[in-house]
Amino acid sequence: MPANAAYEAIWKIVGTIPRGRVASYGQVARLAGLPGRARLVGTALGEAPAGQLPWYRVINAQGRIALPPNSPGFREQRRRLREEGVMVVQGRVDLRKYGWKAGSDSPLLD
DNA sequence: GACATGACATAAC
DNA sequence: CGTTATGCCATGT
Numbered sequence: 001m002p003a004n005a006a007y008e009a010i011w012k013i014v015g016t017i018p019r020g021r022v023a024s025y026g027q028v029a030r031l032a033g034l035p036g037r038a039r040l041v042g043t044a045l046g047e048a049p050a051g052q053l054p055w056y057r058v059i060n061a062q063g064r065i066a067l068p069p070n071s072p073g074f075r076e077q078r079r080r081l082r083e084e085g086v087m088v089v090q091g092r093v094d095l096r097k098y099g100w101k102a103g104s105d106s107p108l109l110d
Numbered sequence: 111g112a113c114a115t116g117a118c119a120t121a122a123c
Numbered sequence: 124c125g126t127t128a129t130g131c132c133a134t135g136t
Contacts, residue, residue, distance in 0.1 A: 025118050042117035066117040
């Protein structure tokens with residue numbers, strides 16, 4: 001699987017994460033048909049064309065924002081998540097509540 | 111080609 | 124909650 005094709009697959013999955021939900025790098029990788037390649041997801045997001053992709057809905061498996069705390073990117077991700085109703089405390093998100101599971105969309109309905 | 115780096119994950123202790 | 128180890132691999136030097 002060529003890197004560029006892998007990026008496309010990754011971007012495609014990220015684009016399907018519902019508003020108000022978050023998915024982990026590893027989860028995105030698996031859904032993109034790239035099991036075990038979580039790191040590539042981070043790389044792909046970094047190279048992603050700005051604007052259309054909800055990159056901020058991707059966090060690590062511990063429910064934590066992966067960007068350096070207090071970095072510009074970190075603050076933007078936190079702001080955008082909160083904007084859509086995701087509670088972020090100490091750079092962390094409760095995956096049991098906001099984690100994206102197939103068939104779930106808005107956690108505000110749970 | 112060798113080496114280092116990094117938006118990661120999982121398991122084991 | 125921490126640390127260590129291992130797997131992963133595109134990118135940049």
